[in-house]
Amino acid sequence: MTAVHDDGRALVDRLAKAIGTRVLAGEIPTGARLRQEALASEFGVSRTPVREALRMLQASGIVEVHPNRGAVVRRPATREVREAYEVRAELEGLAAELAAARAQEPHLRSLREAEALFRGSCDTLIARRDSSGDGTPSAHEIREWMHGNDLFHRAVHDAAGNDRLSRTIVELHLNFPRNLTSIVLSGSSRLLTENVEQHAAIRAAIEGGEGAEARRRMVDHIRRSGELVTLRFEQAEAEPAGLS
16 A cells, blocks of 8 residues: 555656646746646546646645636746845855855866857847847747756856755746746847856856855846846736736
8 A cells, every 4th residue: 555655656746847847947838727638648647646746836836726727837926036036146146156266177167168058049049039030039949048057057056066055046946937037038139148248257257266256247147137037027917918
């Protein structure tokens, strides 16, 4: 009996992680319905573990349940987004300061490689913006941008050498779709260019061992992103369709 129960719980955990990962990556937009039948068919399971997985996601704040619509991807309130970025800015700033003091050559090499990858992904988005058509980036291009951005910040965290700090920063992302910043920035070549320049300045400060400057640059970088995302949420709250 215990083994069956444990296997069932493991399945629910895997389903919750898989669904949650897709939500946080932006593959399932905010406001979208999460139909138990469709998910059960997709994962090749019965509706029962899917229902339990959705309850887990509801408890973590990723999903909410409406009487007539069922489970839908929850859109964070503007206040939640603003507060998360305020806290993240200070934590990321601390990570950058520690990285400037502790980074060894392998850390710096990873940071430079991540910066180059991020720059390349931004160049692709800028080229898309400047090309003919509506300039809307593809899902693959957004994922590449997110990957480059994640690698850069992860390189900073690794160089900082503080696991507790890194875990705390990551936890701030868990209840928010991770593509929010890319959605905002991809609509402007100027903002994309600014983002590249901010990363370059952070890398230079860390590489030069300038802790205070690295911290200031990182805090400004995160706060700027937070302002843009918060503004987008405020605008979305005033519109019937909201942010998707």
